[in-house]
Amino acid sequence: MSRILIIDDEAGIRLTLGEGLKDFGHQVKAAKNSMEAYKVNSEFSPELIILDLNLGFENGLDLIESLRESNPNVQIIILTAYGDIKSAVTAVKKGVFDFLNKPFDIDELQFIIEKALDMKIMKNKIYLHEKEKQLNKVNFIGESHVIRNMLDDLLKVARMNDVTVLIRGESGTGKELAAEYVYSNSPRADKPYVKVNCAALPANLVESELFGYVKGAFTGADKEKIGLIEAASEGTIFLDEIGEISTEVQAKLLRVLESKKLMRVGSVKEIPVDVRVIAATNKDLVEAIKQGEFREDLYYRLNVFPVNIPPLRERIDDLGLLIRHFLKVYSAKFGKKIEASDSFIEAAGKYSWPGNVRELSNIIERLCILSSDRVLKDSDFTMFSDGDRGLDKAIKDFDLPEGFDLEEEVARIEKGYITEAMEMSGSNVSKAADLLNMSRYSLMRRLEKYGLN
Structure with missing residues (x-):
């Protein structure tokens, strides 16, 4: 159940839309003008706002900044019978999630709401990671020759914006710390950083988690969902335990590295992605290739800049x-x-x-x-x-x-x-x-x- 605020000057829209959204399980409040909207927004703290562009004598776009001041993480969807390109561009610049013309279909609106809330959750995860990163600065402890050489290598590759990195080392050596060191010192340090433990994902969910899926792609896929690679777009994705994914998923990952595009599960549409990949493993991937467990072409794509993390001994x-x-x-x-x-x-x-x-x-x-x-x-x-x-x-x-x-x-x-x-x-x-x-x-x-x- 999500908290949704409807801001519309038409009583009929507020009533019918509110009842329709309640049928989907949402908790709904409504406001007819800016004064009511600011009060409800502050007290109700909605996760999503549906905002009419034309509020009588008021322009809905003028409310966005004030609404975000008291509720900075809220998602906003614009509803209007007066939609035009100029208004849409202005709305997007103000951070509006989507723009929908009246009359609208309630199922279509619910679909957009689900996408907006999914994006809010993903953004919140990325925000929490950024806060954690600020509190826990990446710091390798050590002055030995091997550590100094390793840090020099990590710093060199970090500054190369698009170079794929393969981090190798035994369990417990600090591969995740090395990946964060690369990210924190890269030109993408102010962009999303998504960590994925491939070994922790159930085998039947790896593909849909990484690449996302469309509605109806499989049983239980009742809504569209973006994947972790797409969520990391413009930033960095860290694929820990890369040697644990199936050869089928390896093939799809190879296509992403080669074409900078991905397809969600159940879709034939290619989506462009600009993402840097850092992978890590404690496996001998060369041996895994010989055993038919790892694709040789993917290995060479990942192994552009290998970094070995020395064991403590x-x-x-x-x-x-x-x-x-x-x-x-x-x-x-x-x-x-x-x-x-x-x-x-x-x-x-x-x-x-x-x-x-x-x-x-x-x-x-x-x-x-x-x-x-x-x-x-x-x-x-x-x-x-x-x-x-x-x-x-x-x-x-x-x-x-x-x-x-x-x-x-x-x-x-x-x-x-x-x-x-x-x-x-x-x-x-x-x-x-x-x-x-x-x-x-x-x-x-x-x-x-x-x-x-």
């Missing part, structure tokens, strides 16, 4: 800076003062970091949640590291001794971790249970079992 010199950065961020978030000792950073440097910077961020955040104000030591890190450290490494490296008792060994390891968790939490059972990812009740039973009460 290859930029270990940046580890201290990253740890201190995340401690500063999460300490401020949770109102604490937590620092890292040299021994903590040294212990972290011996870890292989399979989850890369994302894993480091998660570990530091969890430590900040569970720790009181203090300096972290090497044993604090051991509690949270996975992969090649801790138990996995012990199991890989040991020889099975004579007289080995598995239950005793498991009990010894379990007791050791519980003891460490209790020390880290200051003997707070609830916090220790969180550290060990177990219920408080389960931990209390084990404390009793090992005599650690």
Whole structure:
């Protein structure tokens, strides 16, 4: 249900149009002149206004600026029996969504309303992203040689307005951050930026989400919808996990890159789009081509300027800076003062970091949640590291001794971790249970079992 304000000097139009829109499920208010319109607009805060061009002694176009002052995101549709090209051009310049002549068909008007509200939603998403981008400036932490070289490459390609970029790297290395860095430093930085996680889209919806669709294109397509590529027109679209889309969708994406045009699902009409594409993947696309999972022609179109994001294990010199950065961020978030000792950073440097910077961020955040104000030591890190450290490494490296008792060994390891968790939490059972990812009740039973009460 949407809030709609009708501004028309004819009582019959206000009544019949209002009833018709209510039948479609909208919440409707009406006004006959500018004084009423300003009052209702301020109190009702409509999402869409249907405005008559001729309001007796008033011109509807003169109301637009004042209406937007109190409701800047409202969509406006002009209704008039006096439509002409000059009025239409003036209306468009004032930001009117569409222009419809009387007499009109209520179904046609409803179709235009749906398109206007879809555009409002899309614009709001883009606006929210822009606000988020202003609050969280794109910032790579690191001074290592590999990071400096990577940033130089990103800055060079960012300034090339239309060059397609392919960002490659393991999960958690910062591919999305790299894409935002390119966008933020490009000539399109003041235009829309649309992020799409291709792996998160259901396979049967990828095509319609990217390219949009027309009414009746498939079951459930009861209205027209613009796609994400079209929404990014004049700006940039970031296609994360590009290796996850089907070869059929790859073919359509290739046509967009080659012709700068797209067709919505169910349509034969080509729509011009001016959009820069940044793609990212953690897959080996060359191998995917050999397996028939990725189109070779699309790969070469995307791979115009490849950028490799180094894994954390290859930029270990940046580890201290990253740890201190995340401690500063999460300490401020949770109102604490937590620092890292040299021994903590040294212990972290011996870890292989399979989850890369994302894993480091998660570990530091969890430590900040569970720790009181203090300096972290090497044993604090051991509690949270996975992969090649801790138990996995012990199991890989040991020889099975004579007289080995598995239950005793498991009990010894379990007791050791519980003891460490209790020390880290200051003997707070609830916090220790969180550290060990177990219920408080389960931990209390084990404390009793090992005599650690």
